[in-house]
Amino acid sequence: MPERLIEGSEAIAEGMVAAGCRFFTGYPMTPFTEVLEHMARLLPEHGGDCINAESELEAIGMVWGAAAAGARAATGSVGQGLSLMQESISEMCRGQVSAVILNMSRGQTDYFQATRGGGHGDYRTPVLAPVDVPEAAELMQLAFHLADEWRNPVLFYGDYYLAHVQEAVDVVARDFGELPPKDWCVDGTSGGTGNSRLVSPLSQTKTDLEMHGGGYGSHLEFTIARMEAMEAGITPMVETGYLEDAELVVVSFGTAARYVRYVVGLLRDEGLPIGFIRPITLWPFPHQVIAEAAVRAHAVAVFELNNGQMIDDVRLAVNGRAPVHFIGTLTLDASGFGISPDYDTERLQDRILNAFAAQHSEVAS
């Protein structure tokens, strides 16, 4: 049994350190601030560097440089701060810069930003959305592994609950297997050799333009092929419950899924054929699992704390096999932190039961 009871922010910070992250930077904004505080304390103890960035623009720029120089590097903010970083995140995908970016979001209104890419151009970033503190400590480490494996930014999607809930957890360094050597990084030693290195969103090497003549267009083709390979190469992660005979399947992610899992469990105890699906990777999205569940189910319901964002992906996965109901809601608490009055098990039970009743009436009609 774990011996320490720590809050999510601390577990996330320890997860980063365990993964070998030695460069962190950020601009305060609750609930990301708490992660920044823990990193400011932890990194100097581990020979790393934590910089108080003057804005989110500096933060993402510094991470770009630190990652290009070979460090496991991370920054983050809240969705608003990530909006400021989007130009760089987009171009880091084209520049093949591996880094981890945390969105300690206020509620779940940044699903589109996280999964569609808030910036310009054709690119993708893997997105990991933990449900609780132990999973956060694990996924934080996986994020760095995926970033290095695919040479791409990876997003970690947390929230206020994850930042502040205290849970018993031992943060242990995880080994996710072999990685390609980081011989693409600049270390300053190849100058004058004729083969000096280049980390750039515009081309892959210094000789690209001379060799291929295709210029920027061929680099974009290369980038798109990389994104397709990444989508095919990352197995979507998902948690499911009670799907075998479920007539109604409730889909939710992150903290919301923790409530759904609990309430569906209660309804199962009452004998109602309801199941749940929790995407852990929001990109690549677990289309297959949802599609298969939709073949058996009479209906699918989506609970998310926004005005309906992930429901687009659920509909694409279901692809007309069953009706898809939105049972989520915007987070309208006064704090703005996403401490929602709708995280209420009785209210959630009503929402799920209404969706269950609706699918029965649809079947009857």
Added chain:
Amino acid sequence: MTTVPTATPPTIPARLVDDFAPSLIRNEAHHLCPGCGEPIAMRSIAESIEALELAKRTISVVGIGCYTGFSSACDLDTVQALHGRAPSVATGVKRVLPDRCVFMLQGDGDMVNEGLQEIIHTAARGERVTAILLNNGVFGETGGHMTATSVIGQRTKNTVEGRDPIQHGFPIPIANLIAQLEGAVFVARGAVNTAANVSRTRKWIQRAFELQMQGAGFTFIEVLTMCPTGWIVETTEAPDYLNDNLAATYALGVLKEPASK
């Protein structure tokens, strides 16, 4: 003043300019306009790195502008940054590799327009990097538009009657601003419009790299460069135009020296 004797044949045989090409310039082909001052500045950087034998300890961080070709033309480890972001990218590189020589190359549009806060914060933090600003007072790459450093009266594509301070405000003397910050230890403004200025500028660039490697603090070299295309003047007139307009607004010289020990 030394005069070149013309009555007798030269004692030193003529040499091709090619003989002088710094070995760190990978490819002499470029798509810069005739009369552009940027290649001279880039050459000065390459020569300084060679002179200090830092080629295997240097990382350049290059911004977005006409000079972006330096990313691939120069045989140094390079990180290409986005428009305005080079100071933060260079900060990240230097913090991870503190014993390397890290410099950023930016234009006035990149540094003084898009990335003004980045350069000021990086200087204030005293990051041990060298910033090299190629200042021609115009967005050359977009075809000649006003930047924050365009001088009063300067004609550009979007100030066709000349920069009017009532409408377009006043130019920013960035090197003077930087010199006021505690974190900046060496600040100089040179130019590449005459042989004498090229020579002085080259020395200041080398001095900045030396100070960086001694861990002195943030170093900043502004280089006024010719842009006859963007200035809408004859190629041959550009060096004089620089002298009469840019250098008249931005005085050349060393603005800040490290405190002597």
